Amino acid sequence: MSAATKLEYGSRFGSSVVKVAKASILAHADPSHSANGAPRYSRWFHGEDGNREPMATSMKKFRKIDPSMAAAEVAAITKENMAILGADACDLFVSRLPREHRMRKAIRSAVLPTAPYFGLCKFGEVVVERAADKFHITQIFITNFDGEVETSDNANFCTPVNNKFDQMLFGVHVIVDRLGNRIGFDRERGEDGLAFKTKNIGQALFHIASESTGIALEVLQTRAAAAKKAGKSVG
Incomplete structure (x- = not known):
């Protein structure tokens, strides 16, 4: 039995992710883009501007997996599909970041060696510090599984916590x-080099906005809460 048949990849890829994303929609909206850099937070799945979360958009472009395919072919298509997902994720996040954000698009997908149906994609980078011979950078990823992220030496970078398809941003x-x-992880930043990890799209937006603007996470959350309250008052 091939890997594709065993996991029903063609029918299952992304189906559970859409449900997760719907439950993770950012509940508040800030339709304006103020001069102080507050992001334009809005509903993500069926929002005012009609945009959808990354997986729902990308699924329409994915190459299909045939049950007869060998693991190597499944891996190749998964890598291609993850690049599509990463590009769509980057476009969607950038559309909601302040104009002065510093995240640049950087697409690089990969497949887990032991699971050809699981993949991840780096879709954004932010240069936070420059030196004569090196750069300190924050890299942003999306996966099609839920897992643990390790930055310690000789550890697996990403490890799934189960065999179910899901979505994670970190x-x-x-x-x-x-x-x-890459020289190594910058363990003096974040939690031993980990900037954030979440399955919630709204939380990821706050973190990416903070990393790409230098504005504290708490300040962004306060601004969004104030915008939500003001919107209710007007309504």
Whole structure:
């Protein structure tokens, strides 16, 4: 039995993710973009502007998996699909960030060696510090599974917690050389190099907005709460 048949990849990929995303929709809206840099937080799935969360949009573009495919072919298509998901995720987040944000699009997908149906994609980077021979960068990822992220030496970077398809967003702090080659994790930032990890799209937006603007997470949350309250008062 092939990996595709065993996991029913063609019918299951993304189906549970949509349900998770619906439950994780950011509940408040800030339709304006103020001069002080507050993000334009709005509903993500069926919002005022009609945009959908990344997986719901990307599923329409994914290559299909045939049950007869071998694991290597499943892995190749998964890698391609994750790149599509990463690109859509980046576009969606950028559309809701302040104009002065510093996140740049950086698409690089990969598949877990032991699970050809699970993948991740780096879709954004923020340079937070420059030195003569290196850069301190925050990298943003999306996965099609729920898992643990490890930044310790000789540990697996991403490990699924189960065999179910899901969605996870996370950021890591890394140090790279002038050619972009990773030197290692920047463990003096975040929690031992981990900037954030969440399955909630709204929470991810707050974290990415904070990382890409330098505005404290608490300040952004306060602004969004105030905008939500003001919107209710007007209504």
